[in-house]
Amino acid sequence: MxxxxxxxxxxxxxxxxxxxxxxxxxxxxxxxxxxxxxxxxxxxxxxxxxxxxxxxPLILGPSSELAAPGDFKTMKIGKASIIVARDKSGQIRGYMNACRHRGVKVTEESCGNASRFVCPFHGWTFGIDGKLIGISAREDFGDVEKSALGLREFPVLEKAGMIWAIVNPDTNLTIxxxxxxxxxxxxxxxxxxxxxxxxxxxxxxxxxxxxxxxxxxxxxxxxxxxxxxxxxxxxxxxxxxxxxxxxxxxxxxxxxxxxxxxxxxxxxxxxxxxxxxxxxxxxxxxxxxxxxxxxxxxxxxxxxxxxxxxxxxxxxxxxxxxxxxxxxxxxxxxxxxxxxxxxxxxxxxxxxxxxxxxxxxxxxxxxxxxxxxxxxxxxxxxxxxxxxxxxxxxxxxxxxxxxxxxxxxxxxxxxxxxxxxx
Ligand code: FES
Ligand SMILES: [Fe+2]
CATH class of the missing domain: 3.90.380.10 (Naphthalene 1,2-dioxygenase Alpha Subunit; Chain A, domain 1)
Structure with a gap:
């Protein structure tokens, strides 16, 4: 400018x-x-x-809507069901509301404050930062790379008091x-x-x-x-x-x-x-x-x-x-x-x-x-x-x-x- x-x-x-x-x-x-x-x-x-x-990039909402760590909301943008959340460190994150096990929505709430999401189907647990924390009955499930199975995240940027995001985990673009x-x-x-x-x-x-x-x-x-x-x-x-x-x-x-x-x-x-x-x-x-x-x-x-x-x-x-x-x-x-x-x-x-x-x-x-x-x-x-x-x-x-x-x-x-x- x-x-x-x-x-x-x-x-x-x-x-x-x-x-x-x-x-x-x-x-x-x-x-x-x-x-x-x-x-x-x-x-x-x-x-x-x-x-x-x-x-x-789309504006997903004002920063003040998700003011505190743990605040989250869910949105539907076209076919994409997403979660926008402020993680424990205060960073805004955006990820797909779809469990990496078999694809269930990890939350049905429209908004709230949470420290984690527990999938209602088999109980896989994801942190508010989207990372996979726990696989239920891990010893029975078999070998998977836990660190690679966080909720699929897309780029988010907080600027001018607004939350901007490219709602596409596969994008190569920046905001x-x-x-x-x-x-x-x-x-x-x-x-x-x-x-x-x-x-x-x-x-x-x-x-x-x-x-x-x-x-x-x-x-x-x-x-x-x-x-x-x-x-x-x-x-x-x-x-x-x-x-x-x-x-x-x-x-x-x-x-x-x-x-x-x-x-x-x-x-x-x-x-x-x-x-x-x-x-x-x-x-x-x-x-x-x-x-x-x-x-x-x-x-x-x-x-x-x-x-x-x-x-x-x-x-x-x-x-x-x-x-x-x-x-x-x-x-x-x-x-x-x-x-x-x-x-x-x-x-x-x-x-x-x-x-x-x-x-x-x-x-x-x-x-x-x-x-x-x-x-x-x-x-x-x-x-x-x-x-x-x-x-x-x-x-x-x-x-x-x-x-x-x-x-x-x-x-x-x-x-x-x-x-x-x-
Ligand atoms: S689909 Fe989420 S734990 Fe099975
Ligand atoms: Fe008008």
Missing amino acids: TREPLELLKSMARHAIGLGHRQAMEYADDVMLLPGNTYSDETQFALEMDRIFGRL EPFLKGYDEILALFGFSEWKFFSKRSFKCPNWKLSFDGYLEFYHVPVLHGETFGRDTTNRGLYYTWGPHQHIKTPDLTPDHVATETLGYMARIADLAEAEWDLETMSYGVWTVFPCISIASFGGGGRGVMISQVLPGENVGESTTYQYYIMENLPETQELADRAEAQFAFLQEVVEREDIAMAYSIQDTLPGSHIENLYLGRNELGNQNFHSWVAKVVAAEDDEALVRLFEQSPVAHGVPPKERAEA
Whole structure:
């Protein structure tokens, strides 16, 4: 990264405020066509699972969710059942939830704190670090190399207060080249010191369909007219680190229910730059490819909602997990109630409004005789996302994948036409 993260954050705020004062906007070069079967094609979905979810680093959750040694959770990512755990030394580990004897899940718990996992079938015992500790009736079982039969582990990296992993024990790739320095700017939040407040989940349709809603503000005053208000902005600016995108609005409407979430810069727009505070500058949506969106909120104290859209086993299924983490846990019941009310509100907005639209699309599109969908010049975030899905899927081997990320520009606050040279 060539510029200091704080300077970059400031330059994005400066850029958004500058456009805001002129009531100007920035657009994609063209309207983009998206094949009508993009959310339902099974061959495409299988490729996405293999080449995106099976190859790229994913954020599995915030560090604060697994704060203490022994904390673990289980997840299903496509066909992979996994365990993420903090071992006794404080190191985060990720491994397959499949016993090396005959493949049973070593735990059925969704989360907990443990020092070991005892397989329910024949009692093989694995440490919280995934190593095989004990084989039942070892003298009868026969000769096997115990040290080679730990749970199959995949690469995990804790950075910027997030747990990143490549969910593939056979990968030859490392995580960092795919972050494009985005972790450094996310680190400005200080998430590694934040606290875990709560988590919710709900069923959703196709993962791309469910994720599209986080990538544009165009729909907000219409779809969220009752919840956010009809005066909410419908304009977003996109700042990119490879496929990862930060979105904030250039709209300078004074305090609004969506100030933190949509990244209104009005609170600092008329102040000298030296007075700009880190918190306001960081307002807006921060997406991490392929399936994470982080949005600020203010109810009950400073916090963010991390949304994670995990594909299911079939093309038309996914699950959204919402993690609420806060800079400080609410100190009074009143503040806790306000935070809880904020989360309930955000879940309602997403589930009853965004996801309802996604289900409607999933229901109607396959039989609609519509060949192409259209992503407007004002929907650059979705254009970027779908282009990256296509590029990653098209990268046939690891080398091509690494090259793709190496060559992708990091572009901050420059018009799209200049992005290519940025
Ligand atoms: S399958 Fe786990 S001990 Fe047999
Ligand atoms: Fe929405």
